[in-house]
Amino acid sequence: MSDSIWQKEITAEDILKVFGLLRRGFISLAKYIIDPIRRFISKLGYKLAIYVFLVPSLGFITLFYLVPFILTFLIGMTAMDFTFKWEWVGLANYIRILNDSFAPKIMGNTLFYVFTTLTLFNVGMALVVSLITNHIPDHIGSAVRGIWLLPRITPSTVYALLWLWAARGEENALINWFLTVTGLSMVIPTRTWILDDPWVIVILVNGFVGTSFGMIVFTAALKSIPEDYYRAAKVDGASTWDIIRYVELPMIKWPLLFVTAYQTLSLLTSFEYILILTDGGPGLYTTEVWSLYSYHKAFRSYGGTVEIGYGAALATILVIIGVIMSLIYWRVFKFKEMMVEPKIEV
Amino acid sequence: MRRKGQVTVQALVFLIIGLLVGAAIGYFAAPKGDPTLLDQLNEKDQLIEQLRNELNEIKDQLEQLKQGSTITLKVWAIGPDPPSEYRYKNFELAADILNMMLKDLGANVTVEIEGQFFARPVEWEQYRQNFYQAFAAGEAPDVYLTGHEDIGYLAANDFIIPLDDYIEEYWDLIYYDFFPTLWKSVEYAGQKWGVPQDTEARPLYFRKDVLRQLGWSEEEINALPEKIKNGEFTLEDLLQVAKEAVDAGLVERGLVHRVKEGYDYLQFYLAYGGQLYNPQTGKMVFNTTAWGLTLDWFYRAVWEYGVISPNQFSGDWDADFHGPFTEGRALFLSGGTWHKGEWINKGLLTEEEFIEVVGYALHPAAKPGGKPVTLSHPLVYTITTQARDRGLDKLAFIMITLVSLPTFNSIHAVQSAHLAIARSQISETKYSEDWFLADVAYMLEYTTFIPNHPDWGKYSRVVFDALRAVETGDMTPQEALDFMVNELQSQIPDSVEFVE
Numbered sequence: 001m002s003d004s005i006w007q008k009e010i011t012a013e014d015i016l017k018v019f020g021l022l023r024r025g026f027i028s029l030a031k032y033i034i035d036p037i038r039r040f041i042s043k044l045g046y047k048l049a050i051y052v053f054l055v056p057s058l059g060f061i062t063l064f065y066l067v068p069f070i071l072t073f074l075i076g077m078t079a080m081d082f083t084f085k086w087e088w089v090g091l092a093n094y095i096r097i098l099n100d101s102f103a104p105k106i107m108g109n110t111l112f113y114v115f116t117t118l119t120l121f122n123v124g125m126a127l128v129v130s131l132i133t134n135h136i137p138d139h140i141g142s143a144v145r146g147i148w149l150l151p152r153i154t155p156s157t158v159y160a161l162l163w164l165w166a167a168r169g170e171e172n173a174l175i176n177w178f179l180t181v182t183g184l185s186m187v188i189p190t191r192t193w194i195l196d197d198p199w200v201i202v203i204l205v206n207g208f209v210g211t212s213f214g215m216i217v218f219t220a221a222l223k224s225i226p227e228d229y230y231r232a233a234k235v236d237g238a239s240t241w242d243i244i245r246y247v248e249l250p251m252i253k254w255p256l257l258f259v260t261a262y263q264t265l266s267l268l269t270s271f272e273y274i275l276i277l278t279d280g281g282p283g284l285y286t287t288e289v290w291s292l293y294s295y296h297k298a299f300r301s302y303g304g305t306v307e308i309g310y311g312a313a314l315a316t317i318l319v320i321i322g323v324i325m326s327l328i329y330w331r332v333f334k335f336k337e338m339m340v341e342p343k344i345e346v
Numbered sequence: 347m348r349r350k351g352q353v354t355v356q357a358l359v360f361l362i363i364g365l366l367v368g369a370a371i372g373y374f375a376a377p378k379g380d381p382t383l384l385d386q387l388n389e390k391d392q393l394i395e396q397l398r399n400e401l402n403e404i405k406d407q408l409e410q411l412k413q414g415s416t417i418t419l420k421v422w423a424i425g426p427d428p429p430s431e432y433r434y435k436n437f438e439l440a441a442d443i444l445n446m447m448l449k450d451l452g453a454n455v456t457v458e459i460e461g462q463f464f465a466r467p468v469e470w471e472q473y474r475q476n477f478y479q480a481f482a483a484g485e486a487p488d489v490y491l492t493g494h495e496d497i498g499y500l501a502a503n504d505f506i507i508p509l510d511d512y513i514e515e516y517w518d519l520i521y522y523d524f525f526p527t528l529w530k531s532v533e534y535a536g537q538k539w540g541v542p543q544d545t546e547a548r549p550l551y552f553r554k555d556v557l558r559q560l561g562w563s564e565e566e567i568n569a570l571p572e573k574i575k576n577g578e579f580t581l582e583d584l585l586q587v588a589k590e591a592v593d594a595g596l597v598e599r600g601l602v603h604r605v606k607e608g609y610d611y612l613q614f615y616l617a618y619g620g621q622l623y624n625p626q627t628g629k630m631v632f633n634t635t636a637w638g639l640t641l642d643w644f645y646r647a648v649w650e651y652g653v654i655s656p657n658q659f660s661g662d663w664d665a666d667f668h669g670p671f672t673e674g675r676a677l678f679l680s681g682g683t684w685h686k687g688e689w690i691n692k693g694l695l696t697e698e699e700f701i702e703v704v705g706y707a708l709h710p711a712a713k714p715g716g717k718p719v720t721l722s723h724p725l726v727y728t729i730t731t732q733a734r735d736r737g738l739d740k741l742a743f744i745m746i747t748l749v750s751l752p753t754f755n756s757i758h759a760v761q762s763a764h765l766a767i768a769r770s771q772i773s774e775t776k777y778s779e780d781w782f783l784a785d786v787a788y789m790l791e792y793t794t795f796i797p798n799h800p801d802w803g804k805y806s807r808v809v810f811d812a813l814r815a816v817e818t819g820d821m822t823p824q825e826a827l828d829f830m831v832n833e834l835q836s837q838i839p840d841s842v843e844f845v846e
Contacts, residue, residue, distance in 0.1 A: 082478035083503045099836060101829055102811075195657050282660030283818030284811070300471050302607035302810070305499055305803030 069319055076313035081305055093313035102285050102293075110290040113202065113274075114267040121207025122263040123256070126214025131244055134222045145215060152212040160205060160276035167193035167201050198278045198287045205273050210266075214259040221252040261329040265322050271295060290318050415454075419738060419745060421461035423491040424473045425762075427684055429691045432758035433491055433543060433725070434463035439757075440748040457741070461487055466663075469606070481505060481732065488733035488742045494531040494726045497539045498798040506728040508537040512743040520750060523768040527790070531724045534798045540726030541746050544755070544764035547720045547789035548610055549706035550574070550584075551671065551679040556596050557705075560587070571707035577715045581617060581643060584678065584710055588653035591677045599676040600653025605661035607810040609721060609796055610680050613709040615640045615809075616719045616794055621845075623797035629843045630797050630805050632834060634827065639712065641823035645816045659814045668694055680709065683786050687763030706785075708792055722793040724767075752777070759783065765790065801841040808833045 041048060076094075079087045097103055129148055133141030151159055166174035169192030176190035193201050225248065233243050249256075271292035274280065280288035280296065288296075298311025329335065419441075423433035437459045445456045464473045470493070480486050490506070500506045509532075513521050524542060532540040557567050573579040588600025604610050612622065620636030623629075647654045658666060668685075670676035672694040679685075686704075689695045695704070708718035727746045733739045748754065752770050756777040759766055763780075765787060771777050778784070796802065812830045815821035821829060834842045 082474075082499075084478075084482050096836070101833070195660065278660070282657045284815040284820040286818075299475060301474075301803045301807060302471060305801070306475075 069316075072312045072319070073316050075309055076316045078309040078312075080308040080312070082308075084308075087309075089309065093310050094317075096310065097313060097317065102288075105285055106288050106290055106293050109285070109288060110268065112199075113206075113287075113289050114264060116199075117203050117206050117210060117267055118260065118263055120203065122210035122214055122267065123260050125207065125211045126259065127218055127256070129211065129215045130218035130222055131248065134219065134248070135240060145219065148208075148215055149212050151208045156209075156272055157276060159209070160273050163201060163205050164194065164277060169193075169195070194278060195282050198282055202274055202277055202287050205277060206267070206270065209273070210263060214263065217255050217259050218252055221255040222248055225251045257329070257333040257335070261326065261333065261335075264325055264329070268318060268322055268325070290314065294318065416456045416458050417738070417741060418458045418460050419489065419742060420487040420733075421459055421489040421491075421745075422464070422473075422477065422487040423461075424464040424468070424470065426464065426466045426469050426473070427688050427762065428465045429687045429762040430544075430684070430758065430764070431463050431465070432754075432761060434461065436749040436754045436758060437461075437489070437745055440745060440754060444748065457745070459745075461489075481730070484732065486730045486732040488730060488736065488738045489746060490728050490730055491543060491725055492540075492728060494540065494542075494724045495796045495798055495802050497532060497534045497726065497728070498802060499800040500728060501534045501537075501539045502800045504731055506539055507731055507734050507739060508539055509541065509729065509743065510538050512740070513538055513541070516743075516747050520747060520768070523770050525767065525769065525790070527793075528724055528767055531722075531795045531798070532726050540728045541750060542767050543725045543727050543750075544759060544762075544767060545722045545724040545790070546683045546764050547722060547786050547793060548613060548680070548682045548709065549720065549786060549789065550709050551681055551685070552705045552707070553597075553671070553674055553677050553703055554705050555674060555703045556591055556677045557587075559596050560591055560594065567705060570705060574707040574710045574718050577711040577713075577718065580710050580714055580716065581614065581712050585643075585647055585651045585653060588647075588677050589651045592651075592653055597670075597675055597677045599655055599670055600651065601647065601678040601680065602667050602670050602676045603654070603658060603680040605659060605663055605666050607806065609723060609806070610682070611640075611644075611813055612796065612809070613680070613719050613721050614643060614712075616721070617709060617712045617716070618643075619712070622794070623799065624843060627843060628799075630799050630802065630841055632805075632831070632842050632844045634831070634844060634846055637830060638823065638827050641812065641816050641826045643712075644813055645823045648817050649819060654817065656818050659810075659817060668692070674703065683765060683783070684763045686782055687761065690763075691761075708789055718792055720789045720793050722790065722795060724795070799841060801838045804838050805834065805842065808837075 074086075077088060077090060078085075079089045079092075129145065133144050136144075154162075168176075169190075170176065171180065171190060175193060176185075179185040179188055179190055191197065229247050229251075230243060233247050238246065269291050271289055274287055274289060274292055275295070278287045280286070280292050285293075294311045294314035296311075297306070297314060298308045299306055301307075419437075421434060421437045423430075425431065425433070441457045441459045448455055448457075464476075474492070474496070477486065477490060477492075486505075492500070497506070501508070521541075525545075528542040528545060529538060531545075532538050532542060552570065554567050557570075558564075570579060584601070591597045592600045612620075615633075615636050616622075618633075618636040618639040620633040620640070621631045624631050644654070648656050655661070655666070661667065667679070667681075668689065671679040671681075672689055686700065686706075690697060690700065708720050711718045727749075729739050729742045729746075733742050750767070752766075752768055752774040753776075755767060756771055756774045758764065759771070760776050760780045760783070763782060765783060766772055766774075766777060772784075772787070796806075799805075808830050811833075812821070812826040815829070816823055816826045831844070835844075
């Protein structure tokens with residue numbers, strides 16, 4: 001029987017019938033399913049749309065930020081090692097941090113590193129470079145900014161190794177050679193920089209990379225200050241310094257605060273250059289920062305055992321500090337106002 | 347499929363047993379003109395007859411093997427010094443010979459070695475990390491070479507299998523000949539968990555040319571190793587001589603030691619009468635007095651005598667360890683026998699230069715008349731539990747047995763300047779030609795091993811932190827001692843016993 005159906009010749013009438021059926025089907029679908037949904041959505045209106053649009057980013061945040069943090073927090077309450085077993089120890093790791101002989105020194109290192117790199121380079125130098133390049137002919141300014149971007153685009157290992165060579169103790173190593181030929185060695189004696197002044201190298205290396213981020217943001221903000229403001233200032237007899245002080249700095253206040261907040265958090269967790277340059281040395285935890293300490297505890301042990309649980313607890317502390325810092329910045333710098341309306345014309 | 351594969355592995359295992367038996371027959375039957383070997387041969391006639399019968403049985407079984415296949419064995423080994431590459435390469439060599447034999451016998455089965463030899467810049471820490479991650483992913487090697495001190499942790503956490511039955515099975519063929527002390531290094535909880543791969547001694551090297559410049563006569567220089575052996579040259583003398591050389595401007599550094607965490611410096615604790623392990627209690631030992639004296643010695647070496655750099659532990663292997671000594675800028679070097687191999691291989695010293703300017707001795711005793719020390723750190727082949735799960739544990743052990751034969755092991759020992767693991771290896775052609783290895787062999791009488799304890803890594807880290815802190819001046823010896831006691835008591839209170 002079934003054979004006879006399939007063997008039947010299909011006519012144009014049959015095709016039309018099928019189309020008719022499909023059409024009625026779609027109409028019913030729209031009437032009974034899609035229309036009610038549309039009406040429901042329009043009823044919920046604007047608010048729902050916001051949430052719908054937020055779903056992808058919330059999903060990513062959950063997946064890549066919230067879940068790893070929860071995992072880190074939970075691992076921090078275990079004695080996990082290379083067996084990767086969840087052996088619960090409650091708050092033992094946190095109590096150990098409180099009693100850790102090196103924790104105060106490492107926390108001090110971290111604060112020193114973040115504060116110094118931030119003020120001298122990531123915000124300070126970035127601001128200076130942006131302001132100077134904004135006041136010199138644009139083609140030269142762009143070239144200077146391009147050069148400042150080089151550390152950022154150089155692979156981090158290559159960049160750090162170049163510094164290691166430059167900072168060696170020989171007289172012909174780059175830094176020592178520079179000090180000698182410029183005569184600066186009379187004031188700053190040549191030395192083996194990594195051993196004698198490790199912090200100088202650590203901060204320079206991180207700072208030269210960090211400067212470029214702020215420089216780009218500040219330059220973009222400076223470029224968007226309307227030309228009229230400059231003209232008006234000049235008509236009033238303002239000097240370059242006056243323009244910087246009374247026009248540019250107030251106009252880029254918000255990008256300045258944003259870069260400060262963002263780079264603080266970034267520096268708190270960054271350790272890759274320190275790892276390559278000094279590995280936390282020389283000596284006893286001289287340049288060890290909290291994130292590097294967490295890494296060392298979790299992944300490094302000559303004797304064959306590691307303390308992933310303790311490392312995770314240390315990392316959790318860092319996350320908590322980061323959140324607290326964010327909240328402080330949020331309130332002190334009034335980020336809420338910044339989010340409401342743009343303060344400069346774009 | 348699994349059943350067929352298992353049959354193939356079993357058949358291969360039997361075949362290899364046969365080959366080993368054959369190799370043993372050949373070894374004993376070959377005319378060597380050595381009366382002791384002929385004596386051994388006569389004693390083993392009965393065994394050989396028994397093994398011949400087994401071989402015939404295996405051949406019969408092989409005839410039933412219809413399908414050809416390749417069995418892959420995954421092996422991981424580390425130097426990290428590059429000359430130790432035969433820890434891995436010997437498996438390839440052994441597999442090649444095995445496959446040739448298999449082919450000649452008409453067996454349609456081959457053994458393939460897959461794996462890796464890890465050398466610098468990969469260091470022990472990364473190597474271990476790679477292993478544990480591979481294990482977690484179910485991709486662990488079948489044969490894993492590691493330091494013997496890992497055995498406690500690996501065994502306690504089910505990473506490796508005990509090998510007593512296998513070792514027993516092949517005892518009369520090869521393992522009876524191993525130096526008995528080496529078996530102690532693979533024991534944990536009353537079982538053997540590995541096969542010793544090599545060992546070494548840690549000599550105190552000294553520059554003869556610098557001593558000559560200090561006014562030492564040739565006789566005095568040549569007598570130094572013997573004086574140290576007899577306890578007539580102590581750690582205090584070492585400080586004194588090193589200081590003289592530094593003060594005279596002959597060298598920049600009196601003594602260089604390793605630049606990273608390790609075990610060499612434990613020898614100073616041992617020299618002061620310290621003990622690391624108590625086999626009766628199964629606990630690690632912390633001798634407060636010995637550690638106090640050790641920390642004090644290092645403190646004085648850096649801050650009073652100025653013979654060790656305060657940043658020695660932050661140095662670079664080439665710039666702060668090999669370089670200063672091989673270039674004559676340091677008088678003493680606390681190193682290992684393998685460093686001689688490394689210097690020659692790297693071209694830092696020629697064999698002739700080494701003979702001319704370098705001397706070597708045990709690490710001196712702490713007090714006159716005391717016992718000098720050295721430390722050995724045998725590396726061992728282990729078999730993972732994942733190899734057992736794959737049904738490859740027996741094949742893995744047979745391959746370990748093959749590479750443990752004196753011929754194979756001597757290739758490694760000579761190239762990397764490690765010491766023999768078996769007595770008959772001393773007379774092996776290649777090995778016996780190496781005068782240095784023969785010269786340092788006596789040091790094994792003074793050696794100690796580090797403990798096979800699951801918490802050894804934590805003990806070791808605390809020691810390193812304390813010594814580093816003393817050398818950098820961050821802690822006084824007393825502060826460092828308090829720190830060590832506090833850390834060990836809070837981290838691993840049940841694993842350490844404290845003695846005065």
